[in-house]
Structures are given as C-alpha cells and as structure tokens.
Amino acid sequence: MKLYIVIEEDRHGFFVAEVPSLPGCFSLGRTPEEALTGMHQVVEEWxxxxxNYEPEHEQRIYSC
Structure with a gap:
C-alpha cells in the first residue's frame, strides 16, 4: 500500500508527518526523518x- 505523507515544520521547530487519507494519523519528530520513522508505526497501528472498528448503528426516528 502506498500512502501520501505530508511533513511540515510547526511553529515550535518540530516536524509533523501526516497521512491526509487516514484521519488522525500523524507523528512528531525533531527531524523530518524522525517524524517519518514514527509514521511507519502509527500507520500500522491505525x-x-x-x-477491527465497527461503527455504531445510528438510530433514526421518522415522523409519519
């Protein structure tokens, strides 16, 4: 599986690696390489x- 990873430097000088197609999937590092290395573990866990995720069924009430 190939994923698009964005790495940006934040205002504190840390690097944030993020996979836009996987909500909430990101990693921090002091260098871009460190952020990318952490991202491999984060993606695997995500x-x-x-x-194993099963969304809750939404209860819908309709008026007739």
Missing part, C-alpha cells in the same frame, strides 16, 4: 484499529 490500520489494525480500523480493521
């Missing part, structure tokens, strides 16, 4: 969590 995919494992989502594989």
């Amino acid at each position: 995919l494992q969590i989502m594989a």
Whole structure:
C-alpha cells in the first residue's frame, strides 16, 4: 500500500508527518526523518484499529 505523507515544520521547530487519507494519523519528530520513522508505526497501528472498528448503528426516528 502506498500512502501520501505530508511533513511540515510547526511553529515550535518540530516536524509533523501526516497521512491526509487516514484521519488522525500523524507523528512528531525533531527531524523530518524522525517524524517519518514514527509514521511507519502509527500507520500500522491505525490500520489494525480500523480493521477491527465497527461503527455504531445510528438510530433514526421518522415522523409519519
């Protein structure tokens, strides 16, 4: 699986790696390389969590 990863420097000098297609999937580092290295673990964990995720059924009430 290929993922698009964005790495940006924040205002405090840390680097943030993020996968836009995976909501909430990001990693921080003191260097871009450190942020990217952490991202591999984060993506793996994110995919494992989502594989087991079952959304709650929405209750809908309709007026007739």
